[in-house]
Amino acid sequence: MNLITSSSNILNQLVGLIKQLSPEEYTSPLPLLMDNSISKHLRHIVEFYDCLFKGIADASINYDLRERNPSIENDPEFAINFINNCIQHLSTMELSNDPINLTTLLSPEGHEACTLTSLDRELAYNVEHAIHHMAIIKIAIKQCYPHVTLSKDFGVAYSTIKFHHQTA
Template sequence: MDDPTTAGTTTSVTACAAEQLGQVGELVGILTDDQYLHRPRGASPIAGHVRHCVDHYTAILAGAGSGTVDYDRRTRGGPVETDRDAALARLAHVRGLVGTVAPGDLKRPVEVVSVVAPDGSVARTPSTVGRELVFVAHHAVHHLAVMVPLARALGVDVPAEFGYAPATLAAGRRPGADA
């Protein structure tokens, strides 16, 4: 099996990550401020999902430089979660940073630090920048799959392909069909 972080796939790894951020940004852009902040009963608002995605991308980009990725360090309640314009600006900024990830950076080793128990126990796992960039892109797809129905329930016309994994779309499955 080919190494997913080789220079030949750099474009696809960074493009996939940027594409998912682009879809999140496009969704935020078609919402009103009230829709962005709307808290459905028993669910998180779209704003919370957006902030969570941004935090994950920020963690891998920071980890690419420091060698340590900590997805559990998050900025809850900040401007991305409370201001749609701030979210759009931050999404555009992070998407630009993803586009600057160099081919050699994808193979760079990182250590992922994760809280794995309610008592705060931590696991440390070896990975690479490329592997983690693929993870955050797929993680964003998962959150889009939650945000899209929330937006549609608010009457927003969301593009049909939003919230589907690249593998689902590549397999030729029609958006809206069973994944």
Template sequence: MTQPVSDERQVANDIVEENARAIGQLVGLLEALPGNLYRQCFGHRKQHVIGKHVRHIIDHYSALLSATASPGALLDYENRNRDLSLETDRRAGGSRLSDILRELRDRFGAEYASELAMLHNSDGQRQVVTTSVERELVFLASHTIHHMAIIGMLAEQAGVEVDAEFGVHPSTLRYLQRQTSGLAISA
């Protein structure tokens, strides 16, 4: 399905803004977290760390930005940078997320090539698949919100108050709003 260019740009802007809301919520939580909580290990095996989830989110956005920075580059989510400083320094993590947000708006708020090739490793077989910037932005929004739900749960376990909408997908928020509106009408 081909859309007029102005519609494609609006769709991309809307998807970028969905990512921006999630990133903004995450940056806000990071600003409120004590630094030691960002590095604290949770769980029986001590493998759950807020900073690791933040770094993982950053790596995925960085992969998309890197792939769209030069024509012909492949998007590769598997071979990520994994900068350990982003796992241990919440200010560095928050700063990089803010930079990513600016880059997303700058890059996809203007003219850009939508088609994208992605390297996918399935059972050890590396394959190139066709995707689009818009599809990957949709994926990144869901991926980010999924990890934010885990981050929120870890923060709450440590006694940090987390906003009720943190880590909740916009589709779920819309559903809940419809449910509340329906109850108000029937009451």
């Protein structure tokens, strides 16, 4: 397995989740998530991938400047199509360690840092970032929407899964 396959697997899990939720369940603010919705966390995940894809073109990524597309958040079908487009985009990519500039906001006042990264490193980051948010989503699903079926590994770090397999 490589970073592209891992990313595609993550995104496919999100599509599977959306398909199990009603539009209201997808978009409802949940007290458990500090009045955020499943869809807000999902939008956050996929927009990081979108930022990465757009940043590759000019070798410059800034996740803080992501679009924050309300359609991903409010329309489950739009979200599914957006994610499927991300998966399609991943399928055309080739892994690379060529340098890419990464700009990160360090404070609300606008202080930034710029560092070098690569497509491979950012795909690895996006996998970990997605899993982190999926763990939060999983907590909300278990508490608020028990009819939804998630794999036991949904939102669990691969290192944790590997550790559990080794100690079983």
